[in-house]
Amino acid sequence: MIPNFCQYMKTLGLKLLTPTTCSWKLLRADWINERYTLYVIVVGCGTTGIKVAEWLMASGAEVTLIEKIAEKQRLADNLLGSVVVLGDGTMIDTQNTAGTERAALFISTLRSDEDNMLACQIAKHHFEVDRTIAMSGNPDNAKLLSLLGIDIVxxxxxxxxxxxxxxxxxxLVEDL
Known part of the structure; x- marks a missing residue:
């Protein structure tokens, strides 16, 4: 799984600090040395958001999650450590509290395509996050999200x- 993470990070324009290993020290080519760890915001503490956050944390990324349902926030904090901000990921104030301005990657895993779009748009345009990823449940919306500037749908x-x-x-293949 880690080599796939390396390949994925390269597609985002990131490179390894040490080319022989896939360490948590990832830098974008034009970043200056003050940014060492990949800081990621994940919106949504459902199954997908938790799994993505676990994987990122295991890979060495610094992760903050945003969740608006208090019970889900408490469960995620117990599972992952105190890394969850309670609030609505589609709100500027909540994203500000989560530290979105220093994130290199913003991932929205909410059930609503519209909420994922809005959360990513705020991250991209208000906080100038380099890369945004949105989950989409509707193929028609997936195309729209791409057109609206979401980097990965x-x-x-x-x-x-x-x-x-x-x-x-x-x-379905028959033996000849």
């Missing part, structure tokens, strides 16, 4: 369809 429907196709395709 994860089309959940497409991912599930592709996975099912890859699993079912071998069953």
């Amino acid at each position: 994860v089309d959940v429907t497409e991912l599930i369809t592709e996975k099912i196709q890859s699993l079912v395709a071998p069953m």
